[in-house]
Each structure stands twice: as structure tokens, then as C-alpha cells.
Amino acid sequence: MWIHMTSVFVDDQEKALRFYTDVLEFVKKHDVPMGGADRWLTVVSPEAPDGTELLLEPDGHPAVKPYTTALVEDGIPAAAFAVDDVRAEFERLRELGVHFTQEPLTMGPVTTAVRDDTCGNLIQIVHSE
Template sequence: MRIHLSSVFVDDQDKALRFYTDVLGFVKKHEVPLGADKWLTVVSAEDPDGTELLLEPDGHPAVRPYKEALVRDGIPAASFAVDDVGAEFARLRGLGVRFTQEPRETGPVTTAVLDDTCGNLIQIIHGG
């Protein structure tokens, strides 16, 4: 069994697509109109046939309180592996990305947490 698809709930799919591609460096895999929303996925530029991330609309009534609670408590909605947290932190900070946690070593891993501008905190991680 493998993970084929995972998702993050976003408040604006177009804004999310710009952030996840132009800033984080993912590439668009699928964009299929579904009424007012889309089936919109991105993948790692390094693994275009790998796990897809669905940029899922957060319109369900349960989603926004859930997202707000996670952000309020500092809990990331997703975690993305990077080769060098410090370098990625510097690159993203240079692009204006807001971090809620600067790079931190915790045992064998280094993490940082950023705001994806779409209502989520995202962790970047290396090691483990």
C-alpha cells in the first residue's frame, strides 16, 4: 500500500496554486473544473509521478473551525521534506513567507513552520 493522495484545505484555490507552485516550488498535476471549485493537485517537481497534494476547498462547515484550531495551537496541517531546512527557510523568507517557527533542531530532525497564506501552517523537515 502507498499514499497516492493527501490534501490540505485552502480558502482560495487560485491563491493556493500560486503559493504552492511559485513559492514552494511544486508543479500543477491536475486542474479539473467541478462547478465553482476544481480538482486541483500539485506534486513535487523532483517526483512528478509521486504523491499528489490536493488543494481542497475549505467550504465544508467543519473545516474552518478545525483549521483555525490547528493554527491557534501551532499545529501544521502537513509536513514537507527538504534537503536543508536552514537554506529553505532563508529562500522562503527572502520571498516574503511568514514563519511561525524558525528552524529548530529536535534530536535527529530539524523543522520550521510556515504560513501557507491559505489558512494553514506547513512544516518543513529534514532528518529522522
């Protein structure tokens, strides 16, 4: 058993797609119309195009806004992405204008930073030694 797909709720799929591809450098995998403005929209890591997909899921369900708002207000990331070097990725993203709510922090063998994905979520980047 392995993780095939996970999702983050987004307030605007097109804006999310631009952020996750143009800024975070993921690659669009699936873009299937679902009726109305909603799409089955997934991205993947360019290093693992057949790996775990991230679904950029519309936040239209009534339970989503209170849930995502509470997570952001409490500083809890909706997802974590592994990187080779948190500090280097932090600098790269900050130069692109990405807002971080937590600068790189080393806790034993793990270094993390938390950023705003501009679509309603906090996303953590992490590296383990």
C-alpha cells in the same frame, strides 16, 4: 500500499495554486472543474511528478473552518514537507516574504520550521539527519 494523495484545505484555490507553485516550486498536476468555482486541483514535487499528489481542497464544508482555525491557533501544522536543508529552505522562503511561525529548530536528528501557507494552514518543513 503507499500514499497516493493527501490534501490541505485552502480558502482560495487560485491563491493556493500560486503559493504552492510560484513560492514552494511544486508543479500543477491536475486542474479539473468540479462545478461552480471549485476544482480538483493537485500539485506534485517536480522531483517526483508521478509521486504523491497534494490536493488543494476548497474549505467550503462547515466543519473545515473550526478545524483549521483550531490547528493554526494551537500552532499545529496541517502537513509536513521534507527538504534537503531546512535552514537553507527557511532562508530562501523568508527572502520571498513567507511568514514563519517557527524558525528552524533542531531536535536530535530532526530539524523543522513552520510557515504560514497564506491559505489557512501552517505547513512544516523537515529534514532528518
